[in-house]
Amino acid sequence: MGSTDSKVRCVIIGGGPAGLTAALELSRAGVEPIVFEMDRQVGGISRTVDYKGYRFDIGGHRFFTKVDRVHNWWMDILSEEFLVRPRLSRIYYQGKFFDYPLKPMNALLNVGFFESILVGLSYVKAQAFPSREEKNLEQWVTNRFGKRLFEMFFKTYTEKVWGMKCTEIGADWAAQRIKNLNLGKAALSMLAPKLLTGKNQITTLIEEFYYPRLGPGQMWERVTEMLEERGHPVHLEHRVKTIHRDGEQVIGVTVVDASGKEERYEADHVISTMPVRELLNVLDPLPPADALESANRLRYRDFLTVGLVVESPELFPDNWIYIHSPEVKVGRIQNFGNWSPYMIPDKSTSCIGLEYFVQEGDDLWTASDEELIELGKNETAKLGLIDADKVIDGVVIRMPKAYPVYDHGYKENIDSIREYVDQVPNLHLIGRNGQHRYNNQDHSMVTAMYAAENILGANHDVWDVNVEEEYHEEAGTEKSHGASGERLVPQRVREASPIELLNDAFAKYDPVALGGALGVMIGFAVFLATAILLVQGGENVGETLALLGNYLPGYDVTWAGSIIGSLWGGVFGFVIGFVTAVAINVTVSIHLGKLLRRLGVLEGSLG
The missing domain is CATH 3.50.50.60 (FAD/NAD(P)-binding domain)
Known part of the structure; x- marks a missing residue:
């Protein structure tokens, strides 16, 4: 023609x-x-798929x-x-909902006091004894947030989406995809939000779209x-x-x-x-x-949606929920009536979509529609989001090559x-x-x-075309990394040379980061301990803890004292962390210099 x-x-x-x-x-x-x-x-x-009007x-x-x-x-x-729709998206983990993006007070209340202490200790440990190399996502995230937070909010969902272990995903992806989120700043913003303004604020996600x-x-x-x-x-x-x-x-x-x-x-x-x-x-x-x-x-990553029609006018308020619970295969759940009420023809019902990240030809991809609908119904009920008996219909939509893999x-x-x-x-x-x-x-x-x-x-x-520049997930003004315009997806870890391995193994501590981490955690511990005693109340409240006033001028067991104590704790923690990091760096530099000189002699003799 x-x-x-x-x-x-x-x-x-x-x-x-x-x-x-x-x-x-x-x-x-x-x-x-x-x-x-x-x-x-x-x-x-x-x-948009139309199934019987849904x-x-x-x-x-x-x-x-x-x-x-x-x-x-x-x-x-x-x-x-x-x-114009309001945005609400949350993370579901261990039977609880966490705000997304994470908000310190919400996360603290959800995980509980003792788990919060363990998260804090895990964070301090990561700052004091970080992984000497940062080749993969697990090492990168753990070094910045601690092992416990990594396992809560990063590991399961990432592995569901990409079908790779976090130890196989390069650190570069994490560095550019999880930018501007800092646990120290998060804790500080909870204690003294007015101290964080302008470009130093943690970036937030848009609230309407x-x-x-x-x-x-x-x-x-x-x-x-x-x-x-x-x-x-x-x-x-x-x-x-x-x-x-x-x-x-x-x-x-x-x-x-x-x-x-x-x-x-x-x-x-x-x-x-x-x-x-x-x-x-x-x-x-x-x-x-x-x-x-x-x-x-x-290579490509494939995707399927299990749509369920539920005989209930309201289920949960979110547009979508990220499912971090490892006991189910579903990765994300959409509530389409909360995107637009016009997508639901019968207002006595709801319509949700369960998203599974799969590989074309694997067990989920090749399962029958009936099996997938039953799986979706059972998993959503297991999460406590619906009553399985109220599911009255379902449909499966398969999307090959939905995500190009880097x-x-x-x-x-x-x-x-x-x-x-x-x-x-x-x-x-x-x-x-x-x-x-x-x-x-x-x-x-x-x-x-x-x-x-x-x-x-x-x-x-x-x-x-720069798909990362001031992208729509950000409210800040900072430009993103990289000029190539890549919106990153995981890249597998590459092998390093012997010299790179030595430099990674003897990577220097950041004195400001370690000092800041210890300062925030010690200050937060003083504030939290004081707050708990004040909430409990009673006669002679906090009599033992009040002895800290001998070491922290101006501190007593009052709300004003809790702020003063947290500030003093921050100062002492920062000094201890800073001095410790500098001392370690000096010692490590001496030993690294010796090893590099030996390696240079060895390579010269072999060459």
């Missing part, structure tokens, strides 16, 4: 946010877009962005259909209607079998429809949102062996692929799977807008 009229024709592979954004932008600019979507529904993982969001998609262009685009498409009345899929269903009105219908259930190229140009695609019929479409440009691993394998002729091998090494060698593989793709100027890779990049919806849309403008003559670097 040849090009019609004299228009530029662009074939777009994929009907998700990136593909449909590119199609509408090109259509408005006079370019003919032809969109092929392999599934029977548009939206990708931002779709609408299911696949993963939970807030409409919040720092990119004005994207925000305005959303408002232009669905301005009257947006709701926009959400389409009928779920995120409503956005992409409307864009599809607009394209059809403009004469560019989206072709559903059309799988791209071959992308034809002639030298350094793509010239068309061959697609297969639901009936098995093949048809070839010529194209001046091809925009692809399909998984880049599959893209390189359908090129004809195939790309060079090194690029193809790099593509075949890319494992060891990922960057080298992408670099090899880009080196080849950059030689094909009319092949444009955009979106999450198109670039094998863990973008959110808004930044996938920016890549689409840039690609469309490039077709019209611009020169944007689509790979340079």
Whole structure:
């Protein structure tokens, strides 16, 4: 089929946010877009599934962005259909709900006094005797929060999502994904919140967000209607079998429809949102062996949602809950009525979605729908969130390749692929799977807008879209780490050289960090001990503890005294920690110098 009229024709592979954004932008600019979507529904993982009138969001998609262009685009498409929704998300652990993000007082009350002391001691231990190397997530988190908090709030959920042990996930991911959260600052903010202001505050998550009345899929269903009105219908259930190229140009695609019929479409440009691993394998002729091998090494994490209809008008107030309890497999639970009440046709019922992070072909992925619905019903009841007998219906939605995985060698593989793709100027890779990049919806849309403008003559670097800059999970003003624009997912640990191992093993203490940790914990202990005595009351309250006044000027067992005592405790703890760290660093430096000199002599003799 040849090009019609004299228009530029662009074939777009994929009907998700990136593909449909590119199609509408090109259509408005006079370019003919032809969109092929392999599934029977548009939206990708931002779709909304309709099951007997109940609408299911696949993963939970807030409409919040720092990119004005994207925000305005959303408002232009669905301005009257947006709701402003309050955000409530919590962590479920050991039968209790913890605020997310974590709030010190809430966490303290939930774990209890004695567990709080153990958490504090674990934190002090981590500061005094940190792991000498920080190669993996467990070491990185434990060094900053202590072993007990790591096991409570990091270990189980991370391993559920990524299917890897925390000891296999690189520390770099933790360093950039868990930034601006500090246990010392958290405790200080609870004791004296006014002392933490401006850029030093712990970043918080947004409290409200926009959400389409009928779920995120409503956005992409409307864009599809607009394209059809403009004469560019989206072709559903059309799988791209071959992308034809002639030298350094793509010239068309061959697609297969639901009936098995093949048809070839010529194209001046091809925009692809399909998984880049599959893209390189359908090129004809195939790309060079090194690029193809790099593509075949890319990995993905898959995802399924078990939707349950419950005969109860109210279940829990959250939009979603993170499930950190290791005794169940479910990772997150959405309550769709709390996203939008219009997603529930029968107001005497509720609709929830249980999210399982899986690998295509594993036991959960291959289980029958009936088995998965029964599993979801039993696990939610086990957590105490629903009455299993009130579940009246269910449905299962499977989403392959939902999360591109950044494992060891990922960057080298992408670099090899880009080196080849950059030689094909009319092949444009955009979106999450198109670039094998863990973008959110808004930044996938920016890549689409840039690609469309490039077709019209611009020169944007689509790979340079910065998905971390002041991202929507942050309220602070600090720029995030890294200029590459990566929204990080776990990277497996790499092997270190002997010299790197020695430097890691003899890593220096941070005197300020150790002093601060001891100061906060000692000060907090004095405050807490005093507060407990005051709450208990009685005659001669705190008579023994009052002896501290001999060492801490101004301290007595009163509320004012508790503040004075905590400040003195902080000062003494800081001094002790600072001096201890400096002394250890001097001793360690002497021994490290000797070992490095010996290693240098050994390497010289072997070389």
